Amino acid sequence: MIEALPLHILSAFLFATGLAIVIIKRNAIVVLMGIELMLNASNVNLIVFNRMHPSTFDGQMFALFVIIVAVCETAVGLAIILRVYRFYKTSVPDHIQELKG
């Protein structure tokens, strides 16, 4: 049977990579991709843990709902990015900094 360890490492690395993308990449849409990666990292966790506690479907169900939420976030997020693009003519998050202090 399969071991849990590589899957745990996979989820940890996916999460860290997602975080790195969010902080490093200078494009709002790529930042969005990083967020998707972070969500998927928790999905991997949830499904693996569901195998550890097989009496219910809790983990898998949670994963399903996470996917739904991710879709909603993407939709709203892209809409917001598009509008900001209309005002600022850029999708680089760092250039959008009129509010500060």
Added chain:
Amino acid sequence: MEDSFQHAHGFLQTVVLLTLFLPLISFALSIIISYRYAWIVSISAPLFLLASAVCATIALFSQWNAPDVLMKFNWFTLGKDVFSADLLISNLVLLMLFVVALISFLVHLYSVGYMAGDKNIKRYFAMLGFFTFSMQGIVLSDSLLVLFVFWELVGFSSYLLIGHYSESINAGRASKKAFILNRIGDIGFLVCLMLVWSNQHSFNIIEIVGGEPSEWKTYASLCLFFGVVGKSAQFPLFTWLPDAMEGPTPVSALMHAATMVAAGVYLVIKVFPFFTPVTLEVITIIGLVTALIGGFSALAQFDIKKILAYSTISQLGLMLIGAGASMPEAALLHLLTHAFFKACLFLGAGAVIHSLHQAQRQAHAHFDAQDIRCMGGLSKKLRWTFATFVVSGASLAGIPFFSGFLSKEALLTSVWMQQGYFSAIVFLGFAIVSVLTVLYTYRLVYFVFLGESRMVKELPVTEIPLIMRIPLTILAVGSFWFVVSWSPFDFSGWLFEYSKTRAPIELTIGSSVIILVTLFFSTKIYRSGVAHTSDVLRNGFYVDSFYNKVSLYALTPIYRATLFLDRKVIDGGIHFSVYAQVTFAHVVAWVDRQIVDGLVHLVAGVASGIGSLIRSFQGGKIQHYVYWAVFAIIIFLICVLK
């Protein structure tokens, strides 16, 4: 506990509540009336206060020396804990109630003349009424929590009244300073409330003052005293009081001399058994330091109101010395006499300023109407004011046959009866302050009313209107000895009979002699001082030349000793001591300006420094926000995981 107190009967309750709430009604009326009929306020407000004063008088005479009465009111209940808003009526409370009501009424009356024509008269009388209400609340309430609420309200109305002349930048700054310094003191009060609640589970003074001294009581009473330091303008939080003189003069008379600043001392007297010996020592030290600083500073001032302000600080310090020496009755006595003569002095100063302003407006002259260097010789033009000013000034200086002499006598006795080196030092300090008081009082009277007329010579100065003279007269009459006792040399009169203490005869004689001698010398100093510098008067640089002359003497003592072996030696000696005192006063003023104000600036600077450090993380870049937040989480985790 409660059984030892008589419960209030209907009549007393009505009278006391009327005393408390009539000023509030006056406040409400002043708010409601529209601007067009603002003149109604200047009639209604004094009338309401007169009614309040009458009620206080009735209460005083019907209940004087009767057993204490507790009027119980439940405020709210929180689970099992009952928060009450009880009112306690004792001799102390009745006396204070009467003094506050009377002086507030007199100030109202005086303000009708003084503030006539001011466009914000509605707000002025409203806040004056509100202040009186809050002050009476402090006087009456038996719950520390309720007392704290009124304490805050007093601070708030003072804030608004200091800033009454809203067009003046200084007034705004002064009101802010007063408010902030008071708030700093209030932290102490708040912490005391917490300590009291957690240890005694009650806020009622009659319940918390009993019992043995313990460690928490020391802390709690120290915190409480810190609140008093803020309100009563004690070292190191006293700097707001001189600045508060930016407010209208009647306000200064009411709040910054007679009542509000005395609220701190009153609180000390009220909860006196609560203080532990350690706290009492702290109170004495702080009182002594403040009294000395105030006395010396008063010597170096030229603004008529600032002299009185520093004098107030100094007198408040003396009251605290009395309380610290375990004789709160003496402190109370001085509080009462001080309320009368200081209010009279302030109103007199107000009268001078008022008539000078009037005269300036007629003659189109321009000079600072509060600067004593510009005055002089006013005694011929303002006869009535001069008479009342001299009477109350004599009382301040502690000259026999005046009330101030008796109350200072009581304070001196309280220190005298303490044992040990510490009290000897305190006694010495007290003596110095008494001497200083005479000096600056005489200086004030001399510069304003005696001597030759300087800037005011040509001005058509006229006496103040009758409505302002009445309060002056009443207060001046209240500055004589018979207010305290029938005998002019024994303070154990009708006010003080519950104490068996009497002043030792040597003390009475000694202090009278010292004060009279000082008075004699001060007439010498200032008369000769003016003579020396008569040529400089034209240039308006009196002080600088005076210093130059004196320092010349001080720096060449040998030269002087050989040349002036006759009475000029004495003269020079006096000059030298005056020089030393003035120098010291300047040092104190410098410390006040640089260290205490600097401390406030430092605190503000540190706060804004921390603020800008934190805000530097808020640079507007969202990705920075994310990584700072993530770093914060990581640092948290590392700290906890170790």
Added chain:
Amino acid sequence: MNLQEALHIIEKSLSYLYPELILTGGILVLITISLFKRISSIVFSVVSISICLATISLLVEEGLLRASLFSGIIVKESFSTYLKILANIGSLVTCVMTLSSNNQRMKSAEFYALLLTIVLGGHFLVMSNNLLMVFISMEIISISSYVLAGHANTKEASEGSLKYFLFGSVASAIMLYGFSLLYGVTGTLDFATEGFVKGITEYNSPILLIAGFMALAGFLFKVGAAPMHPWAPDVYQGASVPVVAFLSVVPKLAGIGILIKFILVISAYGQSKYDWQAIISVVAILTLTVGNFSALAQRNLKRMMAYSSIAQTGFLLVGIAAYLPEGIQFMLFYATVYVAMNFIVFISLQFFEQRNIWNTEHFAGTGRLLLWPSISMLIGLIALTGLPPTAGFTGKLFIFSSLWEAYHLSEKNILLWLFVFGLLNTVVSLFYYLKIPYYAFLKEGQSVEKGNFNLWENLLSLILVLVVLGLFFAPGLLMCWINSVNFVL
């Protein structure tokens, strides 16, 4: 469990959810209206009626002790009901505020639908006893808030909503990862069950701490507490005033409600070997300091109120950090007062902003010409500072006294520090809150036209001012009710 039983449970549970069903109905009606007509009076009446009906149905079942619905994933009890009523009142006041807004987008049906969705999400969030429910209802609130924050459709609003969105998504992703770890440790999503607590007490590994922290990040984001606060100032400054007022009250209260539950559970009712009380105290200290000190130098009023709302979160957290039943009750009292005083300030803020007064210097001289708005603002700010005679003072007194009691019971130094920092920050807050009344009443300034609130604003601020003053003189009225609120999971 067979299908019949399951259907029976669903049917029975639905009968407890009338307030939520009413709100959902309101949302659907609004969406339908927005397809056909744009009559603002109809839209407004639909919103206010559905909120009022929901509040009434909440009040009717107020005596309910505890009902576990949908096989335990949500639980109805008096604590959550109280917070729900507060949230409803907050949204109702917001709706009335939008009436006098001069931005037409603030009156569209979609706007109100999003508003109601947030309220609905808040209802479910405070009832949740299940990690999945927490996640879903939190996302409902978040996603609708992102849209609302940018709803004014200005440049600043869109920037604010982008920042809100990016920061919020990262926060919720971190929280989700924490949830997944918690699930791995305990094997269940129902965090009120014994299995969950047993998992936490038995599983002796720092992974619990990591999981708890990551989950906490999401909650702290929602309530706007440090270190997850940086979104708040930018979003508040950009968004329009009614939205800011709403965001600073409803999502925050819902987040506080779930945060209390979560803290209690993650510390296994105090049996965990990790000291979560200390952690929440540190968070409170940090939040208070960041909020108050950053507010000192602000000149834009909305931005200052953002920092103020961060600082107020800190005071609410003090009530949680006390870890006592009284602490939670006093926190509820403070939360109630917070709703009232916050709205007082924001109602006058909207009034001033419509006259182009949004900087502290602009306030010079308004005290004379715009008398009543200035006075109501003064009372609101005095209450936020915590000075008598306002209920803000009473609330702060209650919260700090419960903290002091907690310190006496546990003798933990960190609580004493929190106490000291709390008092210190109260003093600091004085400097920026009273700056505005100082300018308004003691300075002469440029000429603005004389003006007053319109009828609705006047009525609303009068009621709120009466509440704030009344609760000072008779806090017993509210404490009676709150004393009957008991906190059970």
Added chain:
Amino acid sequence: MSSYSIILYGFILIALISAIGILAVNNVFKAALFLLTCLLSLAAIYVLCLAEFVAVTQILVYAGGVVVVIIFGIMLTTKLTGKPLEVKNGNLFPGLLAALAFASMLVKYQSMMATSTAELSTMSENLVSKTGVELMTNYVLPFELAGLLLLMALIGAAVTTRSTPE
């Protein structure tokens, strides 16, 4: 090592490499394709973990929906200026530091968790139909709320992008 394990490790490797690919490449389109690969290999891993329904949803929703939407978004935000689709990197050091700190911490403590329950237990059965029943009974409330969430997200997106004359 069974063939099962080899397949699993293979997919894990693909997922990891494509995730790092998103970070490494400078072209937005390539990044989107890497994301697609990553998500598809995750779907495969779900299948191997006996979560078929989640896997199918992953493929349908992510590969079919999200990635396509993201690509649309890229096109919409670059069309106007006609710039090349390059993405620059910023905050490189803090980003990598934060990621490394999280990764090391999670790997260290999560692996402790994995060793405590050494092997994953097998699930007796996993029928898609059972998932459906669960969704409509125990999880009916979250399910309905998710429906509301989708509705509001769509309305929100529509409101956000609708251009009103200012």
